[in-house]
Amino acid sequence: MNDDVLTFGIEEEFFVVDRDGRLSQTGDAVVDAADEEEGELQQELTRSQAESATGICTTHDEAEHQLTTLRAELARSAARRDCRLLPSGCAPLSETALPAITPNPRYERMAEHFGATARTSHTCGCHVHIAIPDRETGIRVINHIRPFLPALLTVTANSAICDGYDTGYASWRYQQWNRWPSAGSPPLFASLDHYDGIVDAWLRAGAILDRAMVYWDVRLSEKQPTVEFRFADVAATPGEAVLLGVLIRGLVGTILASEGRPADLSNEVLRAQIWRASREGVSGRCPHFRTGDLAPASDVLDDVVTFAAGALEEIGDLDFVRDGYARLVAEGSGADRQRARFEKRRRAEDVVDLLAGRPGFRRSPAG
DSSP states (O other), X not given: OOTTOOOEEEEEEEEEEETTSOBOSOHXXXXXXSOOSSSEEEEOSBTTEEEEEOOOBSSHHHHHHHHHHHHHHHHHHHHTTTEEEEOOSBOSSOXXXXXXXXXXXXXXXXXXXXXXXXXXXXXXXXXXXXXXXXXXXXHHHHHHHGGGHHHHHHHSOOBOEETTEEOSOSBHHHHHHTTSTTEEOOOOOXXXXXXXXXXXXXXXXXXXXXXXXXXXXXXXXXXXXXXXXXXXXXXXXXXHHHHHHHHHHHHHHHHHTOOSOOOOOOHHHHHHHHHHHHHHGGXXXXXXXXXXXXXXXXXXXHHHHHHTHHHHHHHTOHXXXXXXXXHHHHHOOHHHHHHHHHHHHSOHHHHHHHHHSSSSOOOOTTO
């Protein structure tokens, strides 16, 4: 492996639910009582959630080991409170009350300022960080990777069932999350100043309270020297999360090794393309990153892998990605599995049991 390999990290958000699958208010306590042997565990906006973050990773095996370990520790901590850890982009069961906000000054300020948006955009995502040498390079990555976002969204789509019914979307979370004023697909930036100018205008308008609330699908991280990808649902399994992470890393590596201008893709068109991908997921059709025409999402993903194959092979990820992609297409995404389980008895509780009811987490990307 090249010594200059791009490092990466993955963050995952989870729901904490009780034995009946209802949202628990113990997520902050679950995090506080868990042991961190590697990576990091964090509280989230609501007390019904918990978050994990790997350390800096160089290989897919390292990332998968850390994600599996972190999930298992959170699950053990939840079990001690008669609760379960639920990897789903949206809560499958309907709730009778809004989730409680974690007692943290920043979170409480967000809840007061944004009202129902903060309390009802209740979703769990997967965030992938890719190391970059500087912010200007980050802008270049964002501009060039925009056309790939619809296909990438299908990899971990995992929120078909929400509030007790089939939403008709593979990633209903993506629709819910986009109610935040700073969320959605990033525009084509003319420069780093263009990026910072938009963020500064949001701050002046009160549309965000701080720069950490920049919620574009891809953004410059304010805490690490990384580009952060924030569009994805939390994956049903660690393997699927790593599949997404290393595929993004391969695309970034390909972009950095190439020259040329980014595609002239308007944000209005990109938003519509991502909507289509969130609607149908990996088992449906998706706009192609080159033409914008609809094609089977499996074919589009195959072309994404081919596009990034050189960088993936150099890093040592190509076989992992090809195997994971093949299983994903053959067995479906988390959303496909949610929907199949729900259709058997029309019970959202069965979806909770599918994702959180078994001890441990399988390593296969297909789950």
